[in-house]
Amino acid sequence: MANSGQAPEEHHDSDHPSPARYIQIAVILTLITAFEVAIYYVESISKEAFIIIFVGMGIIKFIIVAMFYMHLKFDHRLFTWLLLAGLTLAIFAIVTLGTLFRIFT
Amino acid sequence: MATHSTTAPHTGPLATTTGLDHRKLLMWTFLASECLFFGSLIATFLLFKDASVSGPIPQEVLNIPVTSTSTFVLLTSSLSMVLALAAIQRGDIVSGRVWILATAVLGATFLGFQVFEFKEFIDEGLKPSTNVFGASFFTLTGFHGAHVAVGVIWLMSLFIFSFKSKDGIPASKSLDVELCGLYWHFVDIVWVVIFTVVYLISSLE
Numbered sequence: 001m002a003n004s005g006q007a008p009e010e011h012h013d014s015d016h017p018s019p020a021r022y023i024q025i026a027v028i029l030t031l032i033t034a035f036e037v038a039i040y041y042v043e044s045i046s047k048e049a050f051i052i053i054f055v056g057m058g059i060i061k062f063i064i065v066a067m068f069y070m071h072l073k074f075d076h077r078l079f080t081w082l083l084l085a086g087l088t089l090a091i092f093a094i095v096t097l098g099t100l101f102r103i104f105t
Numbered sequence: 106m107a108t109h110s111t112t113a114p115h116t117g118p119l120a121t122t123t124g125l126d127h128r129k130l131l132m133w134t135f136l137a138s139e140c141l142f143f144g145s146l147i148a149t150f151l152l153f154k155d156a157s158v159s160g161p162i163p164q165e166v167l168n169i170p171v172t173s174t175s176t177f178v179l180l181t182s183s184l185s186m187v188l189a190l191a192a193i194q195r196g197d198i199v200s201g202r203v204w205i206l207a208t209a210v211l212g213a214t215f216l217g218f219q220v221f222e223f224k225e226f227i228d229e230g231l232k233p234s235t236n237v238f239g240a241s242f243f244t245l246t247g248f249h250g251a252h253v254a255v256g257v258i259w260l261m262s263l264f265i266f267s268f269k270s271k272d273g274i275p276a277s278k279s280l281d282v283e284l285c286g287l288y289w290h291f292v293d294i295v296w297v298v299i300f301t302v303v304y305l306i307s308s309l310e
Contacts, residue, residue: 019191026184030177033300037173040305047309058301062294069187069290076125079133086137090144097148103155 015074025068032057132284136291143295146248147302150241154307157236166231167308168222175218176300179253182211183293186286193282198273202264205282208289209260212253219250242303249299252292259285 017025036057039045045053067073072080098104121127154163189204223243226232233243263285267273274282 016191016194017187019188022184022187022191026180029180029183033173033176033180036301036305037169040169050309051306054301054305058297061297065183065290065294065297069183069293070287078123078125078130082133082137083140086140087144090140090147093141093144094148094151097152101152103151 016071017068022068025064029061029064032061126280128280128284129287132287136287139291139295143245143249143298146241146245147298150245150303150307153237153241154303155238157238159236161226161229161231161235161238163238163242163307164309166226166229167304168225169304169308171218171222172300172304175215175222176296178211178218179215179293179296182208182215183290185211186289190279190282190286193274193279194276196276198267201273201282202267205260205264205267209257209264212257212260212289216250216253216257219246219253245299245303249292249295252295256285256289256292259288 036054039050039053066083072083123130185204185207189201189208192200192204226239231239231242233240263274263282266281
């Protein structure tokens with residue numbers, strides 16, 4: 001059935017990464033986690049810098065898993081928008097509560 | 106016209122209003138709602154983690170080496186999950202079963218780490234009723250652990266189901282595995298956030 005407003009697009013299993021690529025992605029995720037843990041024990045870094053590094057690394061891992069393991073990079077965009085809608089609400093809830101109760105200060 | 110994006114062999118769009126498989130659409134909608142669920146729990150944790158009148162406080166109990174290991178286990182389980190799906194899509198019955206079982210075992214191992222951690226915390230005097238940090242911590246990580254437990258049960262159901270037929274789970278039914286995989290990877294990325302926010306950031310001095 002027609003999907004209104006969408007350009008014609010095909011989604012095939014062959015678009016999904018190969019097992020070798022999945023392993024490469026797992027290695028990257030492991031290295032990022034190892035980097036996070038290693039950085040954790042460096043005493044000369046300020047707390048603010050720690051937070052920026054950890055949040056940045058966490059976002060990168062999140063995006064990699066969602067794009068490649070959950071196949072959002074290859075699937076219909078509606079699924080990406082659904083996840084983004086949920087994430088937006090979640091971030092809104094966290095920021096609102098954080099602002100209201102001054103937990104970010 | 107969009108074809109449905111399931112993993113099952115297909116030659117054209119599904120006869121649905123969206124052209125997408127409704128089960129997959131439902132799963133993504135559910136996962137979107139789960140974002141808000143865990144977002145609320147994380148917000149509550151951030152609100153209460155430093156609001157305890159008495160200890161223990163996060164810096165006294167959080168064990169980064171143990172949690173890093175359990176994080177590695179969960180990340181590895183995501184790898185085995187995608188390898189299971191890839192094997193089933195190419196009709197490799199044995200590999201599909203092995204990777205599904207491996208994912209379940211890794212998930213159970215993660216739960217073992219969580220039980221160990223909870224026991225350590227209780228031994229150190231931190232219970233859900235001890236202070237607001239304990240209440241919010243156990244609620245957040247406990248709900249995540251419950252999600253992992255549901256995932257392990259789902260995976261074991263798939264594993265047992267694969268023996269119903271000598272053909273295992275056929276490629277035409279690979280969507281069953283993909284849906285389980287989506288849930289599993291979501292549980293994984295939620296843990297990525299929990300590990301960052303609850304463990305790494307909250308335990309900073």
